[in-house]
Amino acid sequence: AAGVIQSPRHLIKEKRETATLKCYPIPRHDTVYWYQQGPGQDPQFLISFYEKMQSDKGSIPDRFSAQQFSDYHSELNMSSLELGDSALYFCASSLTHLEQYFGPGTRLTVT
Amino acid sequence: AQTVTQSQPEMSVQEAETVTLSCTYDTSESDYYLFWYKQPPSRQMILVIRQEAYKQQNATENRFSVNFQKAAKSFSLKISDSQLGDAAMYFCAYRSATQGAQKLVFGQGTRLTINP
Numbered sequence: 156a157a158g159v160i161q162s163p164r165h166l167i168k169e170k171r172e173t174a175t176l177k178c179y180p181i182p183r184h185d186t187v188y189w190y191q192q193g194p195g196q197d198p199q200f201l202i203s204f205y206e207k208m209q210s211d212k213g214s215i216p217d218r219f220s221a222q223q224f225s226d227y228h229s230e231l232n233m234s235s236l237e238l239g240d241s242a243l244y245f246c247a248s249s250l251t252h253l254e255q256y257f258g259p260g261t262r263l264t265v266t
Numbered sequence: 267a268q269t270v271t272q273s274q275p276e277m278s279v280q281e282a283e284t285v286t287l288s289c290t291y292d293t294s295e296s297d298y299y300l301f302w303y304k305q306p307p308s309r310q311m312i313l314v315i316r317q318e319a320y321k322q323q324n325a326t327e328n329r330f331s332v333n334f335q336k337a338a339k340s341f342s343l344k345i346s347d348s349q350l351g352d353a354a355m356y357f358c359a360y361r362s363a364t365q366g367a368q369k370l371v372f373g374q375g376t377r378l379t380i381n382p
Contacts, residue, residue, distance in 0.1 A: 188369065197357055197372035198311070210366050243309055247370075254301070255361075255370060257311035 157181055159258035161246050167264045168236050176231040176261045180248030186210065187229040188255060189221060190245040198245060204229060236265045268293045270360050272373035279348045280381050286333075287343045287376045289358030297363040300334065300341045301370070306354040314356070317341065319363070345378075353380045 160179040190198035200213035204223035223229045247255040279285035302314040358373040
């Protein structure tokens with residue numbers, strides 16, 4: 156069965172640089188979620204999109220923005236990167252109110 | 267705001283034995299969903315089991331079952347016949363049933379070790 160695809164899987168950036176993370180949901184899933192998991196921590200919700208519209212927002216820094224495109228893929232844009240942004244970033248997708256299925260994550264390292 | 271608490275940072279069990287992971291949550295909502303996710307060393311988040319709050323019957327998926335106590339706001343996971351592949355971090359998660367508020371709220375996680 157098709158799964159959630161995230162790219163890149165690993166990303167190394169320097170402070171103050173910009174990063175773009177991409178997410179391709181499971182076909183026919185209409186909702187995409189972004190989570191951030193710091194070292195030794197549980198995943199924290201950032202933002203979600205339902206049918207290309209923002210549906211919920213968590214503790215996402217103003218330096219981050221996200222959108223969902225017409226083909227349902229989503230991108231998380233992160234600017235002015237800080238050392239504290241180093242984390243595993245998960246994208247998950249679901250069909251309306253059903254279970255969220257997670258992608259493999261993008262490991263971002265900021266040096 | 268909803269909170270999820272896992273009071274056992276680490277647990278260990280002998281292979282083939284049974285282990286129970288604890289989870290409590292706090293909410294003022296009456297309709298919601300609860301989940302257990304498994305995160306092995308690969309860091310992939312894998313859905314283990316789901317429970318709807320309106321269902322009194324406890325969910326079961328093969329060797330995994332839950333004990334859902336709505337009044338006590340408790341949601342424990344029982345793993346029977348533990349296998350080496352069950353070794354992972356386990357996260358309990360809450361999700362509101364309110365439309366537009368479908369984010370998962372996770373507990374701190376319990377690291378499960380399987381002893382051969």
